[in-house]
Amino acid sequence: MSASPELGVCYYPEHWPEDMWISDAQSMYKNGIRWVRIAEFAWSRIEPEPKKFDWKWLDKAVDILGNAGLKIVMCTPTATPPRWLINQMPDMLAVDQNGQKRKFGSRKHYSFSHKGYQKESQRITQAVAERYGNNSFVQAWQTDNEFGCHETTYSWCQSSLQEFRNWLEVKYQSIEKLNEEWGNVFWSMEYSSFEDIDLPNLTVTEANPAHHFAFRRFGSDQVKNFNSQQVKIINQFSPNRPVSHNYMGHFVEFDHYKVSEDLDIAAWDSYPLGYLQNMQSIAREDKKLLFECYNIGDPDFQAYHHDLYRGMGRLWVMEQQPGPVNWARYNPIPLPGAVRMWTWEAFAHDAEVVSYFRWRQAPYAQEQMHAGLMHCDNSPAMGSKEALQVSKEIQEIELPPTQKAEIALLHDYEACWMTEIDGQTQDFHYTRLMLDFYKSIRTNGGSLDIVGKNTDFTEYKLIIIPSFVHLDEEIFSRITLSGAKILAGPRTGVKTNEFQIPHNLSLEGLGFKVTRVDALPQELPIEVEWKGIKGHMNVWREQGQCSGTSDGKGIDDMPVVTTGNKGSYLCGWPDENLLKAIMKEQMLSAGLTTVSLPEYLRVRQRGNLLFFTNYGKQKVSIPKEYNGEFLLGQRELAQSGLAILKST
Structure with a gap:
């Protein structure tokens, strides 16, 4: 650096x-x-x-x-x-x-x-x-x-086809194993040889989602x-x-x-x-x-x-x-x-x-x-x-080293592919969901790291896990052993690593077991109320059994957030204001400071420097909670304005 x-x-x-x-x-x-x-x-x-x-x-x-x-x-x-x-x-x-x-x-x-x-x-x-x-x-x-x-x-050519077959044989070792992992007994899709397998395109209706998922993994490995x-x-x-x-x-x-x-x-x-x-x-x-x-x-x-x-x-x-x-x-x-x-x-x-x-x-x-x-x-x-x-x-301002943040947002490409392959609603969009969670932290004044599943989770105070579809027990165990406060969901842990529904749709310790899903159009949200705040669950709403404590309820009589002995679970995709309020509570309970920022004002901490940017049309004032010496800019920021504050 x-x-x-x-x-x-x-x-x-x-x-x-x-x-x-x-x-x-x-x-x-x-x-x-x-x-x-x-x-x-x-x-x-x-x-x-x-x-x-x-x-x-x-x-x-x-x-x-x-x-x-x-x-x-x-x-x-x-x-x-x-x-x-x-x-x-x-x-x-x-x-x-x-x-x-x-x-x-x-x-x-x-x-x-x-x-x-x-x-x-x-x-x-x-x-x-x-x-x-x-x-x-x-x-x-x-x-x-x-x-x-x-x-x-992805290329749907003969070179890809042959390499895909080779990749499958190395991964599964036997065609019987592949048939079992893909559930090919369904619709008589069973193969007798790896040479029988085609690329998952131009089928009459959709190809097996496990087939698509394997091809995504293969394509990614080809790029690597x-x-x-x-x-x-x-x-x-x-x-x-x-x-x-x-x-x-x-x-x-x-x-x-x-x-x-x-x-x-x-x-x-x-x-x-x-x-x-x-x-x-x-x-x-x-x-x-x-x-x-x-x-x-x-x-x-x-x-x-x-x-x-x-x-x-x-x-x-x-x-x-x-x-x-x-x-x-x-x-x-x-x-x-x-x-x-x-x-x-x-x-x-x-x-x-x-x-x-x-x-x-x-x-x-x-x-x-x-x-x-x-x-x-x-x-x-x-x-x-x-x-x-x-x-x-940049010649006038010495930038301090970037330190590990106190909040981690868990990101996974394979989870994204799963939501694309088996969306359930055309309005579900993984990056949009991640951006909503990211925004909810930033509008509360937070700085964060975005991390992959192989990261070292120690030293984080709050770990957010949105839509990690195939989150398994090994990864979840490393997260819980970090000692951080955890907020998972929605759509976390609902598939196996081979794109099947697991026998037990529950991440033990989060206080909720998913039994069914309401996959909705964006225009038909479900009304909910959480701690006096009225809002909506959009696009994705989970129903199930609460095994811990619950906060909030929707008109579907399902909770908004549940909590078990290892963390909390968010039972749907909240609207912007509701998610911001839930995230504020999560941050405070993790021992973090929050500051509610004006709509288009953002702050990023780097060492003892705070960087403020104003994307909005209106002039805004940096909240009084932030004190120190302005190295660039001032407390009032017009659109496209920038300020750097050396905090005291």
Whole structure:
């Protein structure tokens, strides 16, 4: 972890005349940029013909950038296989779920399972790593680009089919075991050989959920394997330089925890305005949030992903939105001050580097309407002025180390897949649920860690477990032994690890045994009351037997919260105000301090510093409970306002 965060930028020297490179590099450094990412889409320029490399241009770019004082993140260019490679191996192209082969003409047009492409990926990775592995200007690496982007995690091709069968045989050992674990006696789906098993698409009605779940696990393992192959080569030829991958926001198709086991840096690409719109269409619609935060973003989405990815390694933001983008349904201009606020918010959550995408707006091709720090004519764009401001500010403020939070929110990719495969209601959305819980802690003034199932749970005071569908006794035992206060549910522990209903739908010690579920449309919530607060259970409402104490009740005569000798259980998905009130009580009973924040004001603690951000349209005042010296900003914050308070 760097005590002095830095700024970076994504640069594409192959897009610009060579006589611009020197002035570009000098301008980057002058504007406070210290890192530059290059070459992630440059395979056709590095190797224009099979095994005929052109290193001259990239050597020159590396020298120019490095001599200007910039540290380089070198990338493997495997996200964009060149046309000549497709001609050699046309079956390397991925196939979508409807059986249509993907075409050349954009990016990410490969199957992770294709053995020939894996070898080509390793070959080009080794060529780049041998060339630049010991270059003093190259100080970090990135594998590929945005694994799984454009729905490319899974390929429904012959390569995937054969590898899936091999994967199943290793996992289950015998076809009899697979039939038992999947419950294939249902609908006479039993197999006599692993070679009989197809991919779970194009069936008459839905395929067995256990079949889908196994394919999700397999697909995730293929991504891990692909990444691991590249990391091994980079570590061999470029030792002691950190390796990263740039994940995305709200992307859950593979297990990022497993992929990150081979990485040093867990980076992600932050585009607040596009993600705000995406969440409206794929999860719960919130027109008020959309209209009021249209050109600044969801006040919790970026922070959530900072906390998610910093739980997997050293945190970087590899691509930070600097202006309008090109890929959302609508592409507004960010509010003045938003780019600065997003950057500081990342540093508040322990980001070492925030790198803007991109240096200069491209005048052609798919992303020509995507803003950069510079306009096409090389004049500064709005984002460059805010980046320069941040570069000066970070020189004046020393950031303390980030400490382990007192609250943990348990996250799991497999649990997410289970809710997607067997949703019961189309309005159930795992990331939306996680964001609701995350928000309920933050609006009570809390800072938290987002952790995976293999984390060390000791020293936490409060552990929240929303919708960990297949939470088993081993994980639950480690959580309870931590001594923390526990709040689980809804939809926790209701499936086995192989996607079956367990014999005993009960996590002993939480005071509730689920017997049935009311899976509801968002528009038909169930009225409940808890400690005098009237509210609703939305989308997911559980019914069952209370074996401990209970608080609150709904019109269905079922409790809101139950408590046993090991923790509490939340018997549904509460509305925003009710969840905030329940979380406040949980925090107080765990011995934590709460402060109710104005609607769009958020705070993040880093050591003795408190970072405040205002995403709302109205000017707000930081609550009087927070005292100390303002290092940046002041107690009154306008929209996109930022304040840093050194607490006393």
